[in-house]
Amino acid sequence: MESYPMAVVTAPGKVEFVKRTLPPMGDHDVLLRVKACSICGGDIHLYKGKHPLAPLPMAIGHEISGEITRAGRAVSKVSVGDRVAVEPVIICGRCHFCLRGEYHLCQDIRYQYSAGQGGFTPYFVASENWVHRLPDSVGYEEGALLEPLAVAVHAARRAELGLGQSTAIFGAGGIGLFLLQVARAAGSSPVLVVDLLAHRLKTALALGATAAINAAQEDPVERILKETGGLGADRSFEAVGVEKTLHQCAQSLKKGGICGLIGLFEEANQVHFPINLFVQKEIQIRGCRGYCWDFQVALDLVKAGAVKLNPLISHRLPLADLPKAFEILLDPKAQAGKVVIQI
Numbered sequence: 001m002e003s004y005p006m007a008v009v010t011a012p013g014k015v016e017f018v019k020r021t022l023p024p025m026g027d028h029d030v031l032l033r034v035k036a037c038s039i040c041g042g043d044i045h046l047y048k049g050k051h052p053l054a055p056l057p058m059a060i061g062h063e064i065s066g067e068i069t070r071a072g073r074a075v076s077k078v079s080v081g082d083r084v085a086v087e088p089v090i091i092c093g094r095c096h097f098c099l100r101g102e103y104h105l106c107q108d109i110r111y112q113y114s115a116g117q118g119g120f121t122p123y124f125v126a127s128e129n130w131v132h133r134l135p136d137s138v139g140y141e142e143g144a145l146l147e148p149l150a151v152a153v154h155a156a157r158r159a160e161l162g163l164g165q166s167t168a169i170f171g172a173g174g175i176g177l178f179l180l181q182v183a184r185a186a187g188s189s190p191v192l193v194v195d196l197l198a199h200r201l202k203t204a205l206a207l208g209a210t211a212a213i214n215a216a217q218e219d220p221v222e223r224i225l226k227e228t229g230g231l232g233a234d235r236s237f238e239a240v241g242v243e244k245t246l247h248q249c250a251q252s253l254k255k256g257g258i259c260g261l262i263g264l265f266e267e268a269n270q271v272h273f274p275i276n277l278f279v280q281k282e283i284q285i286r287g288c289r290g291y292c293w294d295f296q297v298a299l300d301l302v303k304a305g306a307v308k309l310n311p312l313i314s315h316r317l318p319l320a321d322l323p324k325a326f327e328i329l330l331d332p333k334a335q336a337g338k339v340v341i342q343i
Contacts (some may be wrong), residue, residue: 007120007322010057012049013225014200017325023117027074028128029160031222032066032084035140037119038313038340039063039325040148041173042264047326050266052312054113061119062111065134065143078129084131085143086124087150087295088112104154104292122343132295138302140311141316141340145174147291147337148306149298151180151262155288156186159235159260163187168226168252171239172200173340175262177207177232177312179237179334184208185306188235192227194220194248199335215248233257239263243272250277259285315339 005017021338025031043060045051064086071080077083090110091098091304096107134143150176161167166186169176172195183191188212195201211227213220224233232254240248241263245322249259251274265271278285301307314337317325322341329335 004122005319006059006118007061007319008057008059008178009046009049009067012056013047014328015047015060020121022123023125023247024127025070025072025245026127027072029072030068030075030078030131031070032064032086032124032126032131033069034064034122034343035083036055036144036340036342037042037064038141038144038338039137039329041175044294044326044329045264046264048266049219051264056287059113059116059118061121062086063144063147063168064088064119064124065140065146066124066343068131070126070172070178070210075128078131082131083140083143085146085299086112086119086126086292087130087132088119088147089130089290090169090315104252104290108333120319120343122319132299135180135303136208138299140223141313141342142302144308144340145312145338146295146298149178149302149309150291150294151175151183151288153297153301154217154263154291155237155260156182158286159237159258160290161186161188161235163240164189164253165234165317166190166192168220168224168233168236168249169239170237170249171196171263171308172197172204172212173239173272174312176237176239177203179239179262180204180209181207182301185301189244190227192224192233193323194224194245197332197335200337203337207308209313217285221248221252228254231255235260237261238263239295246271247274248274250274250281250283253281253283255281255283257273257281257283259283261285262288312338313340316342319343
């Protein structure tokens with residue numbers, strides 16, 4: 001191949017397809033023919049020009065699945081023809097955190113898109129160490145959603161979510177709805193989901209939420225306290241990235257509880273933090289960054305039927321319609337869930 005298109009956000013609200021040539025492949029690299037790439041909340045931040053960690057122009061797309069069409073001469077873990085999902089990280093493998101197995105905290109961590117290789121493209125090069133073979137029961141669209149599911153798995157682990165714990169999830173986007181299912185699989189009860197959009201809350205109920213709370217119609221803190229006998233939730237998760245929901249997470253949390261912080265705050269430097277509440281209630285806040293040894297757990301949950309991926313997909317579009325996909329996601333009337341680009 002001489003060249004192929006790759007999507008890049010060149011300015012706020014502007015996606016362009018740039019011509020790209022295949023990057024050099026190492027001995028342990030594989031070449032994927034990309035089949036599906038779903039749009040992440042981080043991609044939306046990028047599209048709006050408000051991603052705090054990714055200045056424009058920037059390649060986009062990291063929720064990727066595809067078929068291996070070429071393998072480096074030293075590749076031994078996967079084979080040509082394998083269907084895989086991509087864990088889109090680049091680490092040094094030598095720093096303090098990598099040597100401890102905490103590769104998500106690598107001092108030189110990068111993601112493929114920030115290194116110039118986005119997933120909204122026909123071809124993608126990855127190390128064999130960062131692809132995960134898909135069973136026949138998991139399609140390409142589902143495979144693309146393993147990446148955000150792994151984020152939810154990691155958040156549940158960080159918050160030590162377990163059997164019988166009450167859980168409040170603020171935000172019923174993709175991560176929140178995956179986290180709902182992970183919480184149910186872990187034996188958490190009740191699982192309470194908060195959002196402003198009725199169609200998201202309807203999906204939450206269909207996926208097993210004990211209660212779906214519309215914050216536009218009632219006070220979510222009061223409702224969570226009511227559902228937990230006045231004690232508050234053992235665990236709460238902020239999956240929105242908004243100051244108001246951060247405060248609600250703390251207010252609705254049980255004394256001694258843990259709040260998992262997942263959402264990306266566009267105005268992070270201007271967030272007022274309810275620090276006294278954390279002291280008075282002796283509650284903890286734990287940042288939840290990406291994933292670390294969580295992809296296989298995510299895949300196992302899907303194979304076991306504990307997590308459903310397809311119900312979250314609302315739109316499927318071809319690569320050429322990627323700009324339209326962002327318009328759909330930013331239009332409240334579209335009632336979009338996960339949007340998957342078929343490539």
